[in-house]
Amino acid sequence: QVQLDESGGGLVQAGGSLRLSCAGSRIIFSIYTMGWYRQTPGKQRELVATITTGGSTNYADSVKGRFTIARDNAKNTVYLEMNSLKPEDTAVYYCNKVPQRSWDAWGQGTLVTVSS
Numbered sequence: 594q595v596q597l598d599e600s601g602g603g604l605v606q607a608g609g610s611l612r613l614s615c616a617g618s619r620i621i622f623s624i625y626t627m628g629w630y631r632q633t634p635g636k637q638r639e640l641v642a643t644i645t646t647g648g649s650t651n652y653a654d655s656v657k658g659r660f661t662i663a664r665d666n667a668k669n670t671v672y673l674e675m676n677s678l679k680p681e682d683t684a685v686y687y688c689n690k691v692p693q694r695s696w697d698a699w700g701q702g703t704l705v706t707v708s709s
Contacts, residue, residue, distance in 0.1 A: 595620045595698060597688055602703030605678055613673040613703055615688030623666035628691035629673045631684035632702075642673060643691050656682070678707045 597620075601613040613629070626645045632638040642662035643651045650662050661674040671688050685702040 597700035599703040626691045
């Protein structure tokens with residue numbers, strides 16, 4: 594069974610930075626477009642950053658210019674560098690394939706809390 598392990602979240606002040614990591618087991622990241630998603634209570638999970646197999650990236654308008662997604666296929670890991678964090682970035686962050694299908698299980702996520 595595929596396993597995704599997100600890490601790197603924490604509590605940070607507005608304007609600060611965090612780097613999230615997502616390591617995969619029983620999945621070969623290099624053959625998939627991967628993305629970072631986030632979810633806050635009462636809201637649907639939203640896709641905030643995408644990286645293709647060729648390394649092309651795309652971002653939600655809300656994070657463009659502040660977040661950077663990267664991948665290390667040799668380590669089967671995807672990263673999300675988050676700078677200039679805002680309180681509205683507070684959420685649980687997950688990684689997964691893009692698009693995520695119903696059979697693509699989610700990991701436990703990593704909580705990012707940005708204080709004002």
